[in-house]
Amino acid sequence: MDTVTLGRTGLTVNKNGFGALPIQRVSREEAARLLTRALEGGMTFFDTARAYSDSEEKIGYALSGRLIRDSTAAYAWLAQYPEVLPIWGIQREGELDEFLSYVQEPPALDQRRLSLIQADRQQLQGSFCRGCGYCMPCPVGIEINNCARMSLMIRRAPQAAQLTEEMQAKMAKIADCLHCGQCAAKCPYGLDTPKLLEENYKDYQEILAGKPV
Numbered sequence: 001m002d003t004v005t006l007g008r009t010g011l012t013v014n015k016n017g018f019g020a021l022p023i024q025r026v027s028r029e030e031a032a033r034l035l036t037r038a039l040e041g042g043m044t045f046f047d048t049a050r051a052y053s054d055s056e057e058k059i060g061y062a063l064s065g066r067l068i069r070d071s072t073a074a075y076a077w078l079a080q081y082p083e084v085l086p087i088w089g090i091q092r093e094g095e096l097d098e099f100l101s102y103v104q105e106p107p108a109l110d111q112r113r114l115s116l117i118q119a120d121r122q123q124l125q126g127s128f129c130r131g132c133g134y135c136m137p138c139p140v141g142i143e144i145n146n147c148a149r150m151s152l153m154i155r156r157a158p159q160a161a162q163l164t165e166e167m168q169a170k171m172a173k174i175a176d177c178l179h180c181g182q183c184a185a186k187c188p189y190g191l192d193t194p195k196l197l198e199e200n201y202k203d204y205q206e207i208l209a210g211k212p213v
């Protein structure tokens with residue numbers, strides 16, 4: 001399968017992207033059928049624009065959810081921990097059916113599922129702030145859940161929203177950090193939160209000074 005890495009984003013996608021301008025001219029159901037086939041067929045890049053009337057809405061309708069690629073693996077992994085109550089985000093009847101079927105026949109944590117979990121872990125480990133906010137509040141009011149992942153957001157989300165005066169003021173608060181360590185102690189992912197904030201702030205300042213992203 002031919003792939004292409006998009007500039008400096010580190011995102012690698014199938015070399016056939018889906019241009020979603022024409023789906024403005026078909027019904028929502030027909031668009032959903034096409035988009036689902038594209039995704040299931042291996043396309044991983046979908047191009048749309050605010051100016052394409054309802055194109056974004058149709059993509060959202062067709063492709064939302066799907067964050068859990070293999071619910072049996074997720075279920076089997078969490079079933080190991082008797083004290084954990086998983087809360088599955090469900091918005092489609094098919095997703096509900098999947099989890100209901102596990103009530104009768106719980107999937108076991110076999111080698112295939114374990115390998116899937118390990119591959120996901122490999123991808124997501126490291127200094128990756130999930131924005132969960134479990135480390136907050138910060139005694140000096142740093143908005144850690146947004147500021148500690150700014151480098152990621154500024155490259156993956158609409159950039160203008162990350163560069164507003166309000167956001168610049170929030171990032172500037174990182175300079176007030178007391179290095180009390182409260183946040184790192186509460187981060188369930190073991191992140192060195194104060195260091196992560198510093199790194200994100202440095203990157204942010206360089207971007208404000210003109211560094212290309």
Ligand code: SF4
Nearest residue numbers: 138177178180181183
């Ligand atoms: S180490 Fe800094 S960011 Fe973390 S809680 Fe303390 S003051 Fe806030």
Ligand code: SF4
Nearest residue numbers: 129130132133135187
């Ligand atoms: S530093 Fe950890 S606890 Fe805080 S928002 Fe990021 S991932 Fe969540």
